Amino acid sequence: MRTVSIPATHLLYLHGFRSSPQSMKARLVAERVAQRHPSVQWWCPQLPPSPREAMDMVMRGIANWPRSTMAVIGSSLGGFYATYVAGMTCCPAVLLNPAVDPARDLARHIGDQTAWHDPQQRFYFRPEFIQELRTLEVGPVTRPERVFAIVAKGDEVLDWREMSARYPGSRIRLLDGGDHALSDFETTHLDDVMAFLDPA
Template structure:
C-alpha cells in the first residue's frame, strides 16, 4: 500500500523499554486487519532518547500529512501522545499514561541497556531535561483525549492521571495492572472514538 492510497492512520506509541511487539499493539493491529483494513497501523520502535522519540513522531506526521491520523499511547507512549494531541490537535487514547516520567525515571539515572534494541545509553540530567521539554502543562483539547486507567497499576499512580486529565473522557477500572489487563475489550470502542 502506497502512502497515496492511505487516508486513515493509527499511530501506536509503546512505553518505556517496550517495543512494537507489545500485546496491546498486536491486539490493535490484529483487530484493524480484520475489521478496519482501511486504517493503516503504524507502530515504530521508539529510540532511547526522548528528543529522538519526538523526531520519529514528527516524521510519521510528515509522511502521512494528507491522512487523518489518530494516536494511541501506553505509559511513556501516553505521555508522548499527550504532546501529540496538543501539537497536532488530533484524537488520542492514553492507556495508563505516565504523567511526569521525568520524576519516575529520575530513579533510573545511570547506564541502561534497552531490552529490545540492545542499545546501551545513559539516563542523566540531559535525558530528564529532554523529557521535561515534551511535558504538556495545560490540556487544550480535552475532547480529543480518552484515558484508560487501572487502579492496580504497579508502576504509576492512577490518581495523577485522574487529576491531569480530569476534563477528558476517562475510564477508570478497579484492579488490573500497568499493562492494562483486558485491553482487547476496548479496541472497537477506541476506533469508534478516534475516527
C-alpha cells in the same frame, strides 16, 4: 459527556519505556487494524531511548498525515508522548495508563536498561534524557473532548490519581483494579478504543 469521534485514516501507536512494537497492546491494535480497517495507515515505530530523538522521528513521520483524520494511541511513557503529539496536532488520543511526570519517575532509571521483549537488547538511559522529557511537557490539553484515557487503580507502576487528574474534561475510564499492562485490554477495552477513534 459527549465524545468527539472521527473516522481515523492514519493511526499512530506509541509504546512505553523499555517496550516495543511487540507489546501485547500494540500487537492487538495492529491486528485489529489489519483485519477490520485495512485502509487505515498504521505506524508503530520502535522509539529510541532519547525522548528528543523519539519525538523528532515521530513528528517527521507524521508530517504529511492529515491532521483532521489522524489519531494516536499511547501506553505509559507512550501516553506522555501521545499527549505531546495531540498537543501539536489537535488529533484525538487514546491514553493507556499514561505517564504524567516521566522526568521525575525515570530519573531513578538512569543507566543500563534491557528491553522487555528482548532482554538481549540493551540501551543506556542517559541523564540528559530527563531534561529532554521536561521539554516535551505540553501543559493542559487544549481539546480534552478528544482524549480517552484508561486508568487502572491497580497500576503497580504509576499513580492512578495523578493519571486521572491530568486530563480534566476528558473521557476517563477508571478501573477499580487492573494492572499497568492492562492485561484485559483485548477482552475489555479494545472495542471501545477503536470505537472512540471510529476508524474508516
